[in-house]
Amino acid sequence: MTVLDGCAVHTVDAADTSYPVGHVVVADGVITAVGPGPAPVYPDAVVVNASGCLATPGLVNTHHHLYQWATRAVSVDDGLFSWLKTLYPIWAGISSEVVGAAARAGLARLALTGCTTSTDHHYVFPASGDDVLGATILAARDVGLRFHPTRGSMDLGESSGGLPPDSVVESLDSILAAVDSAVAKWHDPSPGSLLRIAAAPCSPFSVTRELMRESAAQARQLGIRLHTHLAETLDEDEFCREQFGMTPVEYLESVDWLGPDVWLAHGVHLSDADAAVLGRAGTGVAHCPSSNARLGSGIAPVPALLGADVPVGLGVDGAASQENGGLSDELRQTVFAARLRHGMPGLTARDVLRIATMGGARCLGRADEIGSLEVGKRADVALWRVDGPFHADIVDPVDALVYASPPPLARLYVEGRPLVIEDELQTVDVEAAGRDLRHAARVLAARAAG
Structure with missing residues (x-):
């Protein structure tokens, strides 16, 4: 048993309950008590003096491309389509060595910034x-994060009217077989699971209608979730209108991709009518503000999506378009992107913390297990130090977390296990992960150069 005592607590429960001074108790991977004031005395408990800290649910990252950590700062002044055309040939040279190194570094970075599920x-x-x-x-097992990887796919190459080169696409049959295999080997649907697989055809401009339809049917038979990119750029909107004679959301509906088992990446170019459709269907959106800004894609209408009851989570996106x-x-x-638009x-600040926690949990179908600090939920907890020189003058600790620079991370727990203690990752050597990443990036660049 671990007791976090004397901290401010923001639970992100349905009532948005906060305690200026409170406690969180975890045992056997589950939250067993949350409340105001000092914690009860528990014999043999590990008591953490958390005064000067803010306890929140661990953050949930709802969209990422970990392999892209090996190709940061490439094509930095291009929009999405030009950026992809530059990077596809480089990515064709990836291997398990390169991807493992990139994923380990990327997941370590996520843990050190308060993320417990990715x-x-x-x-x-x-x-x-x-x-x-x-x-x-x-890599996720090494770092210790709760992990929802997707078996993505592309089957529409340049020769058939798609964006990616033919060298990086697969056949429909091989994709479906690979999803079956990944689920059989890795997927764990049990309560508290640290690993769940989803199916994820890449985007309207890189997959066929047949793959979208077959993937939806397969995923629902297997009991897994569905993910894809949608409405990221105006180029994509134009592609859908030219190729399919409909908007991206209308296209989704035509291939049976609307439902509470689906979450979408980006959703930048969505109308109020689109938001209403997604909200009625319970289809989520992973909002990736830095990546959208880096690629000049636009600003997603997050307040409108929330107003339509669309589950909205937060996403980093790949480090090739969000180098941080x-x-x-x-x-x-x-916050800033929403106010600009x-x-x-x-x-x-509280809206955004909810997006980053409960919103992400809703997108991943885990709202009954993670995303808030409530008794019976999994013990995924971030403890932020807000009493230092750059945060202590801000009265509301949630404002300190959101508006100021990211605070030091005093503790990070996944399933009650401490992954970070005083800004130091306990599970993998960060310096070694960085060296492995630099080597992987050089290997990949050399392969691309021929």
């Missing part, structure tokens, strides 16, 4: 058959 959208698979998906899963790679920075970015008040 997704990964991996959709590039080398012709060699190297197990790059398995490499990301093993951290999740806590996205809290402030989300919609004016004041746009979103508040």
Whole structure:
């Protein structure tokens, strides 16, 4: 049993309960008590003096491409389509060695920025058959995060009217077989699971209608979730209108991709009518403000999505379009982006913390297990130090977390296990992970150079 005592607590429960001074108790991977004032005395408990800290649920990252950590700061002045055309040929050279190193570094960075659950959208698979998906899963086990990787896919190459080169696409049958295999090998649907697989055809401009329909049917038969990119850029909107004669959301509906088992990446170019459709269907959106800004894609209408009861989570996206790679920075970015698009008040600090926790849990179908500090939920807890020189003058600790620089991380727990203590990752050597990443990036660049 571990007791976090004397901290401010923001639970993100349905009532948005906060305690200026409170406690959180965890045992056997589960939260057993949350409340105001000092914690009760528990014999043999490990008591952490958490005064000067803010306890929140661990942050949930709902969209990422971990392999892209090996190609940061490439094509930095291009929009999405040009950026992809530059990077696809480089990514064709990935291997399990490269992907494992990139994933370990990326997941370490996420943990050090308060993330306890992460997704990964991996959709590039080398012709060699190297197990790059398995490499990301093993990296997540090393770091210790709760992990929702997706078996992504592309089957629409340039020769058939798609964006990616033919060298990085797969056949429909091989994709469906690979999803079956990944679920059989890795997926754990049990309560408290640390690993769940989803199916994730990449985007309207890189997959066929047939793959979208077959993936939806397969996923629902297997009992797994569905993920894809949608409405990220105006180029994509134009592609859907030219190729399918409909908007991106209308296209989703035509291939049976609307439902509470689906979450989408980006959703930048969505109308109020689109938001209403997604809200009625219970389909979620992973908001990636820094990546959208870096690529010049636009600003997602997050307040409108929330108003339509769309589950909205927060995403880092790949480090090739968000070189920072951290999740806590996205809290402030989300507030600022909403206010730039919609004016004041746009979103508040508490709105954004809910997006980054319960919103993400809703997107991943885990709202009954993670995303808030409540008795019976899994013990995924972030403890932020807000009594230092750059935060202590801010009266509201949630404002300190969101508006100021990301605070030091005093503790991070996943399933009650401490992954970070005083800004130091306990599970993997961060310096070694960085060296491995630099080597992997050089290897990949050399392969691309021929």
